[in-house]
Amino acid sequence: MSAPTTMQWIRQAARRLSTGSARLATHLLARAIGGARAVWRRAVGWLGETSGLSWLLRLAVLLAVAAVLRKIVTALAVALYARVEAGSTPWLLWGTAGLWVVAAYRCGRDDWTPKTRAGEPSEDSEQQPEEPAVEAPTLAGPPPVSPVELAAAVHAIGTPHAQLRPLAEHLGTTTDAVRAAAAGMGWPVKDVRMAGRSSTAGLRADEAPPLPSPGPSRGVVGAGQAADDNDDDASGEGRREGLRKEPIGQSAFILRDPAEAVRHHTVRGK
Numbered sequence: 424m425s426a427p428t429t430m431q432w433i434r435q436a437a438r439r440l441s442t443g444s445a446r447l448a449t450h451l452l453a454r455a456i457g458g459a460r461a462v463w464r465r466a467v468g469w470l471g472e473t474s475g476l477s478w479l480l481r482l483a484v485l486l487a488v489a490a491v492l493r494k495i496v497t498a499l500a501v502a503l504y505a506r507v508e509a510g511s512t513p514w515l516l517w518g519t520a521g522l523w524v525v526a527a528y529r530c531g532r533d534d535w536t537p538k539t540r541a542g543e544p545s546e547d548s549e550q551q552p553e554e555p556a557v558e559a560p561t562l563a564g565p566p567p568v569s570p571v572e573l574a575a576a577v578h579a580i581g582t583p584h585a586q587l588r589p590l591a592e593h594l595g596t597t598t599d600a601v602r603a604a605a606a607g608m609g610w611p612v613k614d615v616r617m618a619g620r621s622s623t624a625g626l627r628a629d630e631a632p633p634l635p636s637p638g639p640s641r642g643v644v645g646a647g648q649a650a651d652d653n654d655d656d657a658s659g660e661g662r663r664e665g666l667r668k669e670p671i672g673q674s675a676f677i678l679r680d681p682a683e684a685v686r687h688h689t690v691r692g693k
Contacts, residue, residue, distance in 0.1 A: 443531030586625035
């Protein structure tokens with residue numbers, strides 16, 4: 424690859440200066456607007472801290488400061504313009520032009536990005552509204568497999584043994600969940616065979632541990648009835664203490680509750 428000629432280098436430098444000047448002007452303008460916004464927000468926040476007479480006093484202070492600053496800036500600008508127009512300070516004009524050329528040439532490179540101060544939003548964030556952060560959904564693992572489900576699946580697909588992959592497909596879970604359920608039951612995982620499959624990890628049906636027995640269940644008591652909470656019921660007692668059934672034939676019976684007061688009436692003939 425041949426080196427660029429002098430004219431080509433000059434054209435590239437001029438193009439880079441043009442691009443850099445536009446970028447530098449935009450960057451300085453954005454910095455100025457950002458500074459003005461920051462001052463405005465601080466002033467409004469300072470005013471919003473009070474109300475009534477205090478608010479009026481703070482407003483008067485801000486107006487006075489703004490008037491003084493406007494006079495100072497106007498005086499400096501007029502004096503600077505007068506010196507430049509009279510030609511008494513040529514170093515100021517040429518120095519400013521030299522600094523601008525150097526800064527524009529640096530801003531004109533392809534990988535240039537505007538620098539931001541610490542805690543200052545970038546130009547892109549000023550132009551685009553800030554979107555609320557969306558939390559990534561957490562991926563929940565497969566639900567655990569209960570011992571009853573695992574034993575039922577082994578008996579359903581076992582020939583007579585069941586491998587982990589067919590068990591996971593039958594239960595709609597993963598082989599890790601099946602392995603964890605088996606480990607919780609104390610069911611060892613070994614190499615087993617199934618019909619039409621080669622030997623691989625699985626569960627032997629004849630090594631299935633006994634399932635935990637359900638706890639003692641109590642009878643369901645209807646609304647408004649007391650429950651019998653002891654275990655000394657006789658064969659004729661019902662669901663409540665002392666409630667007895669008296670058969671009257673034809674598979675029918677009468678429930679006698681001793682809690683009910685029974686009165687006997689004697690009828691005498693005249």
